[in-house]
Amino acid sequence: MKKSLLIVVDERKMGGVSILLEDMINLGVFSDYDTDILVLHNNGSRLNNVKANVIYGTKFFNTIDLTIKEVLKTKKMNLIFSKVRLVFEMKTGLIKKRIVRERKKILNKRYDIEIAFKDGFTAIFTAFGDSLKKIHWLHYEYGKCNPNIKYNKLFNELLPKFDKIIAVSEGVKKAFCDFYKITDVEVIPNIVNIQKIKELSKQKGLIKYEDGKLNTVLVGRIHPVKGYDRFLKVVKRLYDDGFKEKIVINVIGDGPDLENVKSLNNDLNLDIHFWGKMDNPYKEIKNMDLLIFPSLYEAFGLVALEALILGVPVFATKTAATEKIISNNINGLVVENSEEGIYNGMKELLMNFDKIKEFKNNLKDYSYDIDEEIKKIKNILN
Template sequence: MHQKIKLLFRHRSMEMGGVEKVLLDLLENLPRDIFDITLLLSIYQGELRTEVPRDVELISIQKGREDMSSNSMIRNFQLLKRGAILWYYRKFPKALYKNYLKKKFDIEVAPGYSDFDSVLDSPADSRKIGWFHTDVSYDPNQKRVLHRINSLKRFDWTIFGSRQTREVIKDLYNIEYPKSSVIYNAIKIKEVQVKSGEFPVDYNVRPVFSSMGRLHSRKNYHTLMKIHKKLMDEGYVHSIAVIGGGGEMLNLKKQAKELDVEKTFLLLDTQINPYPYIKNSDYFVLPSESESYPLTIGEVMGLEIPIISTNVGGIPEMIDHKIDGYLVDPDEDSIYEGMKLFLKNHELTENIREKTKKAIEKFDNQKIYDAVTEVFVNQYQLK
């Protein structure tokens, strides 16, 4: 039997998010006859932490909030101690590898930009691979952008989540990555279809636009709420159900109260199974200012829900405009016009719904796993 390639994935935690779902999918589907897989988490925290496959060796440096004391004083001490320990291991990565990793790895993988420094600072004699899913054109922090795109040069190989993600760096910064490839994220449509029927969801006000994403300013939910209010004031009765948690929750709740839309702009927070909420909606809206190749688009297509989405990142690589979805510019007026069209033109939305039945043929997951495997094997052979 040939020697397996030893893979180490580095990540902070397993809070619900796109990168975490992509990571879990890879951990589940990379071939075990080729790879011996280890996942190193900085903290054992998040809704998805128990979803890591059992045959993946899971190592965590520190425990998560879920496992800390309910006493606020003790909890604060635990958080301070955790922060100090993590700082120490970032500063002295050799100590981390000596204390936590008892074997050598052939390849180390950073599944998102938050993991770049951890992998690139590794003292191990391994090939380093970085994954990049982010549209840099919408980040106003140029210092942060430059750090990320220059970090990508240091990897032995970079995988971009969409063509647009790589091309926009070339267009804006004239930087190319000859040691890179574009591999789309796998979308588990059959699993989503099964999960969507696990429980019923009833909405009080129809029709319903569902949406899903982390509550971050670039996801543009504050703008979506203003559009919702405007449409309601014009007599276009509907509701919006947003699934996701994040730092903007309090701001959005305050805005909903100020606009008096708390009963029709529903902030449903993070859901372990969000799919029944989407399946039982009439339409799906994605108002983001920036995206890469969002899994949600393919998942919603698999549920045959008509999508209106901003034309950003890799989304036009997923949606054929006016055929299996509807694309709009990422500004208030364009999203407003698109949503009003959905509320008025039932023939359009039904045609889109019908076309989504064939749209799922676009997503061939096995090709994706094969492409990732090929990258890892080629890098191992260069070691």
């Protein structure tokens, strides 16, 4: 009889964590277990075609992935009340008893293993549950973005309840260990479904390639931490330098900062093409000269890895993730994490298209091994 496994996430919107979980399940990483996925807030469209049973949380969790500002913007009193209640219970510690009650409404058994697959609230939900073995998966660069900082006392209390903590990169591990003064964290880089990426990339793309220009793309959730605003300011400077006719910029994705980014595009009189969310961005990425990744901070950088797998060079700001994924000046360019760094790096490439050709040539034999990482995960679960 298979052991039971519960994987907990807060939502299922477009983003690296949801894609990673889909890939891991469909690659059979958890196939030795009777697996359920619990989505605490049924918000988003991912996880529809996974080989696992998906269940959803109660109404109590409807604001766990929303900021107070986002909730107030809805002007819905039920959501505002729900958020206020959540914050109060988190601050007072009453959330521990609340989780016990809500788990009884959602779950009909005690699990052998439970994974809090995302940072923040999922860790609290799992820690104060009754599963026999508890694992916490870290995706955040804690030195720059700590989702637990407002409830640090509560988080310090729950940390010893986990049997294992996994980080997606050495940078994530170091930042987490430095902040919480612990050492027992194992690094397992993200598992990606390479075959899926390559198969989907064979479909016909919608975006027209413009000859004689540097065709670029930014892909993912449009959020302030992704650095779109400062990148657009760089584009304005490049236009002023006379590079407007040498570059094409495409944006694929949506997110909470989309309207602000579009507004800035109009204010700066830029010619950036917004394509919205795509279920299959790979068919577009494969035709590009360059993927641009201007994040303020990044724990792993899944889309950068996916671009490299498709033979597309990556231009990225220096983060805990990009230094590990990209071989600087070999298959991409990693620049200082600032507006000036982005400007100087982009200008360098626009003045030397041959450098892009060199990067592409170096990617012909690119490979990414996932077999060893899958073995590590299975050993931890066992």
